[in-house]
Amino acid sequence: MSIVLTEADEERIRAWIEALESDRAGSIANEEAIARIGLPYPIAGAGKHRIVFDAGEGLVLKVAKVPKGVACNGNEVWLYDRSPPELRRHLCDIVDFGYGWVVMKKMTARVPFRDRYVEQLDRICEEFLAAGIVIRDLYTRRRNRPRKKNIRLDEKRDKVVLIDYANVHIAIGSPGEA
Incomplete structure (x- = not known):
């Protein structure tokens, strides 16, 4: 149960x-x-x-x-x-x-379009990519801007957190194997 x-x-x-x-x-x-x-x-x-x-x-x-x-x-x-x-x-x-x-x-604090948050999301994606993992749907396809519905800020409102990370592609190996 x-x-x-x-x-x-x-x-x-x-x-x-x-x-x-x-x-x-x-x-x-x-x-x-x-x-x-x-x-x-x-x-x-x-x-x-x-x-x-x-x-x-x-x-x-x-x-x-x-x-x-x-x-x-x-x-x-x-x-x-x-x-x-x-x-x-x-x-x-x-x-x-x-x-x-x-x-x-439940994460409720929306991520504003500010350079520091966009840069954070870029770094997060780079960290996952270095581990061989591509998380799709974090950026819009047309404008390549953060897809705000799939990310939030933590309780302190200073760090980006992924709330929808279902569309995953394993590029190489598995998590932690780079």
Whole structure:
């Protein structure tokens, strides 16, 4: 059992993921997916692959919305678990996870477009790249500017933290092997 979610929450998510994987869910709108999942949490956001719920107590719950969302959650857990401390410090903390879902610390301080934060994000990406890891979706494709929805500032509001690091490509080796 999860340390954060109730058994009923986990059962709702399990039933939803089974429907996704058996293709019974199909392609549906966010509102319908939220209703079908049936969790008692307010919505914090939704992306292409996942729905983010405000789980309370400073936490968010990311639930797969489409089959690729299951892989996205798995990628975040994989990267977080296998990254050495010097890389993990840039990743939003994962508190709990299960098949198709992940609970993370809630980060609310948005990153302003200031040179020091852009430079920080560039350095973070360089550190991961040196370890053979490319995290996509941190920059917009057209203008190559930081994708603000995927990054936040820490509690002190001085360091950039990655809150969506699901779109990962391993260029060489594995985390920590450069």
